[in-house]
Amino acid sequence: MPKIISADTPDLEFRTRPVKGVSLFVSEDAITSMTDHAERGYLENKEVMGLLIGYVMKDGEGTYAKATDTATSGLDADEASVRFKKEDIEDLFASIDRCEGNAVVGWYHSHLGIGCYLSDTDIKTHVGIFGDEIGFAVVIDPSVSTLAVFSCGSTGPQKAPMIILT
Numbered sequence: 473m474p475k476i477i478s479a480d481t482p483d484l485e486f487r488t489r490p491v492k493g494v495s496l497f498v499s500e501d502a503i504t505s506m507t508d509h510a511e512r513g514y515l516e517n518k519e520v521m522g523l524l525i526g527y528v529m530k531d532g533e534g535t536y537a538k539a540t541d542t543a544t545s546g547l548d549a550d551e552a553s554v555r556f557k558k559e560d561i562e563d564l565f566a567s568i569d570r571c572e573g574n575a576v577v578g579w580y581h582s583h584l585g586i587g588c589y590l591s592d593t594d595i596k597t598h599v600g601i602f603g604d605e606i607g608f609a610v611v612i613d614p615s616v617s618t619l620a621v622f623s624c625g626s627t628g629p630q631k632a633p634m635i636i637l638t
């Protein structure tokens with residue numbers, strides 16, 4: 473999987489976040505799109521994944537992200553694993569281009585009946601996409617309709633507070 477974020481981050485827009493102490497704000501549409509995707513995969517007994525697209529901004533507290541949209545493409549998936557199909561990578565980039573936003577701010581995938589956490593493979597995927605840049609991992613378990621958000625710094629995955637923007 474190629475690294476999607478370019479190394480030269482543009483100057484971030486300075487705008488005070490809507491709620492202090494929260495570093496991820498997600499639109500209701502993006503939440504619906506992720507949970508619907510996970511639900512469709514669940515009916516086929518498959519994990520799903522995609523990217524969260526939006527904006528990275530900064531304020532006095534540091535950097536934070538607003539996710540406005542989701543992007544995905546063909547997947548190689550079964551009940552316990554999922555990855556973007558290598559041959560569909562152009563579709564993934566086209567899907568990103570259709571989104572509102574100028575940055576990949578996170579990724580999502582589903583777990584079928586095993587709860588929401590980041591496995592060692594998930595952590596590797598996360599670091600592969602984001603490296604040291606700001607990025608969030610959303611894990612959805614459609615079997616029990618739960619969703620959790622993680623950030624993944626040098627100390628390992630940590631649950632991250634998220635607020636849904638309506």
Ligand SMILES: [Zn+2]
Nearest residue numbers: 583590591594
């Ligand atoms: Zn996982």
